[in-house]
Amino acid sequence: MRIIADSSCDLYTLDFEDFKTVPLTIYTDERSFLDDDSLDLKNMLDYLEKYKGRSYTSCPPIDLWLQAYEGADEIFVMTVTSALSGSYNSALSAAEMFKEKNPNVKISIIDSLSTGAEEVLALHELKDLINKGLSFEEVDEKIRAYVHNSRLFFSFFSIHNLAQNGRVNKTVAAALGVLNIAINGTATAEGTIAVTSKVRGEKKSLQTLFNDMKKAGYVGGKAIITHVENEEAAQKLRDLVHSEYPAADIKIFATRGLCGYYMERRGVVIACETK
Numbered sequence: 001m002r003i004i005a006d007s008s009c010d011l012y013t014l015d016f017e018d019f020k021t022v023p024l025t026i027y028t029d030e031r032s033f034l035d036d037d038s039l040d041l042k043n044m045l046d047y048l049e050k051y052k053g054r055s056y057t058s059c060p061p062i063d064l065w066l067q068a069y070e071g072a073d074e075i076f077v078m079t080v081t082s083a084l085s086g087s088y089n090s091a092l093s094a095a096e097m098f099k100e101k102n103p104n105v106k107i108s109i110i111d112s113l114s115t116g117a118e119e120v121l122a123l124h125e126l127k128d129l130i131n132k133g134l135s136f137e138e139v140d141e142k143i144r145a146y147v148h149n150s151r152l153f154f155s156f157f158s159i160h161n162l163a164q165n166g167r168v169n170k171t172v173a174a175a176l177g178v179l180n181i182a183i184n185g186t187a188t189a190e191g192t193i194a195v196t197s198k199v200r201g202e203k204k205s206l207q208t209l210f211n212d213m214k215k216a217g218y219v220g221g222k223a224i225i226t227h228v229e230n231e232e233a234a235q236k237l238r239d240l241v242h243s244e245y246p247a248a249d250i251k252i253f254a255t256r257g258l259c260g261y262y263m264e265r266r267g268v269v270i271a272c273e274t275k
Contacts, residue, residue: 001130001139002072006060006087007035008080008258009119010226022060022067024080024087024258029053035257039127042229044257045265048161052124056165057258059087065094074136075107076143078123080115080192080258089143099100108140113191117224117271120251124222139154139244151216152187152271158264159183162193165262184208186216206237208270213241213272220245221273228260228267237270 002018003009009021026033026044028051033044048055059080069075077095082088085107088111095107112119125146129139156162157180182205185195196212199205213223223241227234234252241248264268 001074001076001145002069003123003126003130003271004065004068004091005078005119005123006080006091007256007259008087008115009123009137010116010253010255010259011120011123012037012256014123014127016078016130018072019127022068024060024085025058026055026257027058027262028055030214031067033257034212040232040256041255041257041260043061043183045228045260046152048261049265054164055161055261057261059085059090060246062090062097063093066098069094069105069107073102073105075105075108076126076130077107077109077137078112078126080110080117080119081187083113083191084115084193096209103177103206105152108136110143111191112147113154113189114147114150114271115264116152117226117253117256117269118147118187120148120224120226120253121150121222121273124224145187145267148189150271150273151213151218152269153184153209153216153264154186154269155182155184155202155209155214156263156265157182161264162262171259177269184212186212202233202236206233206240209237209268209270210240210244213270216272217274218238218272219275220248220274223248223250223270225250226255226263226269227260228255228263228265230266230268233266 079088
């Protein structure tokens, strides 16, 4: 079996024999940044902070998905939420084209209804299910159920790029960038972004993340933390969770380009299993 994800998954590698990622692209009117393993995230963020024009993102074209499918006969694909990106539809169209030429191939296109850390959580679960030796159909059923039993929460100190691309309200975005105020929020069941609170200071924002996790039904299961140039905050959040759930399996990852673009510097996200 092959596992494929778009680059919103924040992973370059997975402890799995056949894993591929397909890059999204970040654009300005002057430059483009392909979110592959050669992207220099710091360089991109430095440039975007100085750039005064518009910026936006684009999903992978169908031909890149077709290239990723080539040579496999059982394929699981995980994409960023279809509510905010065309990546899912692009992967689906490519799968239909691929199956026309390869009718015996099995392809499952899974809408993560989220991004970043929650995709990482689901991809690790997907890998574990496959490694148990389950059939394609059994894996498909279980991973689709799993993505509905996890949650994602975020703390951002800038949402300029989210607002510029219509993901959140521009009025809310304008209130940030001063007084060390963070926007905390979550990914909804429909795969959209909801702002839940505004807090001052990183310590309060991390505590809010943890409180929101527990309210959502977190009782010490697996969790994934991703960050944009903020390893220290990610470790503090992990320690906060471990203070109440010392046995919790928590992994930390730096983001790739797509999530780095939307989270912006200092951004922290945590995804967790819920009961």
